[in-house]
Amino acid sequence: MCFCTRRPSPKSKAWRNFDSSKCVYLLRAIPYVTEKWGHQSILREILRRSAQLQPCQALSTPRGEVIQVNPKISLFDQRVHITVQGLPQNAKVTLHASTDSEWRRAPVKFVSCSHFVTGQGGEVDLHNDASLGGSYTGVDPMGLFSSMQPSPAGPRNIRMVLKNVDNPCLYTLSVYSGHLTLSDLHTSHMTHPPLSVTTIPRLAKALDVRRVPVREGRVRGTLFLPPGEGPHQGVIDMFGFAGGLMEFRAAMLASHGFAALSLAFFGYEDLPAGVGGVEFDYFQEAAQWLSSHPNVKNGGVGVVAVSGGAAFASLMAWKCPEVVASVHINGPPFYIFRDLYRKGKLFRKGVRLDRSLTPYTDEGLSTKPGYLYKLEDFIPVWESSTRVLLLISGDDEQIQPEFGDMLYDMYPEDKRHLIEVVHYPGAGHLLEPPYTPYCRHCHNPPFATSRLRHLHHILQRSVQLQPCQTFSTLTSVPDLIQVTPRVSLFDEKVHIRVQGLPSNAKVTLSAATQQEWRREPVLFASCSHHVATETGEVDLNTNRSLGGSYTGVDPMGLFWSIQPSPKNVRMVLKDVEKPVIYTLSVYSGHVDLADLRSASSEGKCTPLASTTIQRYVKAVDVKRIPIKEGSVRGTLFLPPGEGPHQGVIDMFGLAGGLMETRGAMLASRGFATLCLPFFRFDDLPQDLSEVQFDYFEEAAGWLSSHRAVRDGGIGVVGTSGGALFALFMAWKCPEVTAVVRINGPPFVGFHSVYWKGELLAKGNPLDITKFWQDGEGVDIKDGFVYKLEDFVPVWETSTRLLTLISDDDGQMKPELGALQYDMYPEDKRHLIEVVHYPGAGHLLEPPYTPHCRYCYNPTFNTDLQWGGYVKEHAEAQEDSWKRILHFFRTNLPQ
Known part of the structure; x- marks a missing residue:
């Protein structure tokens, strides 16, 4: 393939190899890459590297372009055709896909793999060949993308959110000899080098779509405009109660011809910090602004919304004449939590959530059983002529799937042509554009806030109890303890904070990790005693430890003061590819480490909250x-x-x-x-x-x-x-x-x-008569003769x-x-x-x-005293x- 910044000379070698049909899309990318990344060679380098091969131990190195992807550059929702050529016939191979993303300001990697046996021609074609194992099975041209999950090395509770839609999502595709699992590939990537590697960019926003930040009146968000003057069909795009601004779906809608307004409504710029401060006037203003935009066709706009945003979409379909079509994805048919106001007056009472009915599991909070609603709470969208499409996931843990049919039944017979309900058995809450990795559970800020209040009540009730005798636990609520960054290098400092405590509450923080010493598991642990601030916070950057394993202000005190039981153990990390996993916990009262160890071993000491973090001695790209x-x-x-x-x-x-x-x-x-x-x-x-x-x-x-x-x-x-x-x-x-x-x-x-x-x-020779020994081993320093x-x-x-x-x-x-x-x-x-x-x-x-301070040394065959x-x-x-x-x-x- 030829890649040029200008048309080559007819006499040049490049001209003889020039294929304009293959180059035209790449040539369109050049000004964009120059503007956004400052160098025209970025995509050219991607394509150049994609043809490079690496040696393999199991199979002979193939020649030519082994992994072929068509098209090489694609939109995020566009299918691609992947083939692997030049392999031995009937060979077992593993295809692997990976991409880097970011979650809560920490880098994360999403990965997948599939197992194949090559055909008689030494080829694997994902359009025709069935995957025999790995992340998916069967024939699926896009299986490597749709089956992606967070790396086995990291946490599972991660959602892929594309923060910068101007940048492509870069996928690395590799082929390995043999059938390898994701764990094999993670732990043994140096002993299983790939036969070949290529990189492909996938774009959430087409290169010719314009991205326009919006600050009009009270409206905040981003408008994505397709190429041309238009006018185009207009759509407002909203997400749920995570807050902030999510642009990727609107960018993809614009890439398919819609003028799409990605609309934030809280937790963004000067908008209210929480959903409780939102008023309905804001959504009315947004609908009016988009419908009157010169690039938007007259006659009405659409709305698409997920989760909590779908409740606002229902209200807009009911009360905004500009909205003529609305897509609700796994959202409640009533307004929830807080009362909603319009023009300073109560507009809609919020349906409350009974927290005693919302179970906590290892995968987080399920809210769907807890809504205290009546049928009259349903938003009467049937009173309007707006067309509504309801998309319902059958395995949603936040919204009951029967809500869709209940809303359909609320429509009069003569208006049921205006509503369509589609059920997806086995699908989860976050129904997103195609090939977005599936996320079963992840952090949600507003629910974290409410859980902080829940913890506050627990601590208030437990203040009269003895340390470690609290009657409730929030171990499935890790975000009460905030660690930045959550994944770090071993020599890197982290910032630890605990929020939502009662004013001046006494608490104990602990850190623990399990390692191996002389083939036996050993627990290393530490603790620190704190008194929360007036606002109920403990911040290790500023809050003094009053006792425990260390005293004073020290952001890393829980790590350097960590000690083993028994004491004569040295932390030696045998496998530098694996992270050191630390469990951080918060307990009510001031508890010393010995009591904490004994009470925990007897099951008498339950933390108010726990979280785990990963610390690597080897950076992932080393x-x-x-x-x-x-x-x-x-x-x-x-x-x-x-x-x-x-x-x-x-x-x-x-x-x-x-x-x-x-x-x-x-x-x-x-x-x-x-x-x-x-x-x-x-x-x-x-x-x-x-x-x-x-x-x-x-x-x-x-x-x-x-x-x-x-x-x-x-x-x-x-x-x-x-x-x-x-x-x-x-x-x-x-x-x-x-x-x-x-x-x-x-x-x-x-x-x-x-x-x-x-x-x-x-x-x-050493003078062993000058050695001395106590309960901490042998001190040999006086025995050297020199x-x-x-x-x-x-x-x-x-x-x-x-x-x-x-x-x-x-x-x-x-x-x-x-x-x-x-x-x-x-x-x-x-x-x-x-x-x-x-x-x-x-x-x-x-x-x-x-x-x-002391441990076993095999040369001396005894404990040596190291001191300090x-x-x-x-x-x-x-x-x-x-x-x-x-x-x-x-x-x-x-």
């Missing part, structure tokens, strides 16, 4: 690549983009094995990071004494020559025993230009180091060194930092920086990693992480 190159073993983490990136080798200590947490976090901050084990992993030596320096030299050479790593030098960060080898690399590897030493010895410990078969540095000449002479090089020293380290003497600094000649001391952290312990890790105090250690981790990132960014090649 690649994880297992490494087995020569003798080098480990994992390479690559940031997004082709690079090259600043390169870093990451090593830990004498526990052995492979630890990926810090390497994944470094890559999430832009570094190409090799997590390098050196014993007790794969086919590496099982004993530290067998490790030779040649291994580290090879690793430095391999990473520095990697195409994704910048030329000119790499960095190394090492903790404990790994810090010693980092110093040797600084001394002997010219590729290493910057090193971070974290609580490691500056000399060889109890094992000699060999290089190229010869002794590089002689080890000194002389100053044993120090690794890093000062002989020009390598930059950052030495981080914890002053309460149970394994290393803090004065070793100053001794190392003193070994540097005066003219080279600018190359070394030594930072001391009073009260911090040995295991200085990235921020918000729980403090571990929780608050001081947390402060050291936060400061040291910032220093490490800054050190590498400024001292590695720019």
Whole structure:
């Protein structure tokens, strides 16, 4: 396919390949893309990348354009034809679709997959071939789109809402070898690379539709106008009680020829904040404004509305002569909740909701049994000549499906031709344009507000009870606890707020996560005690913790103060692809952590509300690549983009094995990071004494020559025993230009180091008579035997060194930092920086990693005492992480 910004010269190669019928739509897109994205190459790049192939382990790499989509650019409600070609015959393959969206200001990914067996020609055609499994089964050309759901890695209660209708929704289509589930694809995407990938844009708004913000009188919204002067048929489009402005359906209506006004009525600009402040005059004014617009045909306008908006549509059909046709989608036939006023007088009494009849489930609140209505409450649309189309979903949890037939029966016989009722068995409340992902449950702001009031009453009634003895629970109401962002990186701060509490109420906030230690599940937990403000709010950015796991104002206190039970456990994340799931809860009264643990285990302590959040050590767009190159073993983490990136080798200590947490976090901050084990992993030596320096030299050479790593030098960060080898690399590897030493010895410990078969540095045995032990394990720091000449002479090089020293380290003497600094000649001391952290312990890790004072070490086969105090250690981790990132960014090649 040719893609040009102008017609090519008849003599050029582009002209010989030019197909005007295929290019015309893309050429129309160019001015739009230039205006909105500032660069004409965006769609061209999409199409160029869509033809690129990636290697596959199971099948040979196909040639040519493997995934073909026609048309390549389409409207959101338009069908496309997807074929896959060039595969082996009778091969099992998985097609995968994904798109990025946003929900409540957090990024979310929607995904789907389908399983096929290729035909004799090695082809899969979604128009003809049946999906055998995955997100849907059977023949469905659009099955990959209609079956999309939020990623298995994230929450399920998400609705796809297109915030910016000017931007296309970009779908990535991939084909994989074998039949894979969505969970397989999420957890093993690096071990199952796609055979081929393409990207297609789908537009909610046609390129030639005009989007016009509207602020006319009191009317607020957006008018979408089809191309041409018109006049066009006019439609008002409204949504429900989520509030705000939703434009995507109006944009799609305009793309099909209607002048569509997307009408907000509360929670937008200067409109009322809640639906209770809305008056009917507003809707009358909107109908009059649109019907008199020069681009709208005379004779009447239509209205389409969903949910609570449909009640206003019914009122407009009844009382606005400009409205001649109305579509009501899963809305009540009566006005609900608040009384409605018109011209300052009561116009319609609201039907109340009995909350004792509205059940809470794991999927949220179902309101349909709770409406206290009578037949005389029905809006008498039959008194007008407006045509009405009712669309009713049979599995709607908010509106009773029988309301449609009841309204039909209210019409006199001679007027029933004006109403049509259509039922959709099995469909849910949010009946939206085609190929919008199905949403079974999600957050709704007005109901969250009413639930806050419900919680307020619970707390008022429970104030006389003992802590944790509340008689009611709102664990299915997560939005009482608000966390921003809800999905975050592990080193990223979050904002936690609890709203809707009684004034000055005493509450306890808790955080908990379950991890694994030595193949056993371990619960980490923390808590904080607060007194709500006069407005019933606890905001961890400003509200002081009076007790619990920490005290004072600290937005991240619940995370850094989290502790395991039993205590001798270190949080080691085995799978960096998976998020760390934290459960945040709020309890009545001030409860300490021990009481909270025991009461919860006995089922005596029920939270007022709970929510879960996800924290990732690896950003979703960071690649994880297992490494087995020569003798080098480990994992390479690559940031997004082709690079090259600043390169870093990451090593830990004498526990052995492979630890990926810090390497994944470094890559999430832009570094190409090799997590390098050196014993007790794969086919590496099982004993530290067998490790030779040649291994580290090879690793430095391999990473520095990697195409994704910048030329000119790499960095190394090492903790404990790994810090010693980092110093040797600084001394002997010219590729290493910057090193971070974290609580490691500056000399060889109890094992000699060999290089190229010869002794590089002689080890000194530990004096075990100087070890001491208490209930928190063995402290070995006094057992090291050394002389100053044993120090690794890093000062002989020009390598930059950052030495981080914890002053309460149970394994290393803090004065070793100053001794190392003193070994540097005066003219080279600018190359070394030594930072001391009073009260911090040995295991200085990235921020918000729980403090571990002592735990088991396999090399010593006993608990070792790491030292440190929780608050001081947390402060050291936060400061040291910032220093490490800054050190590498400024001292590695720019």
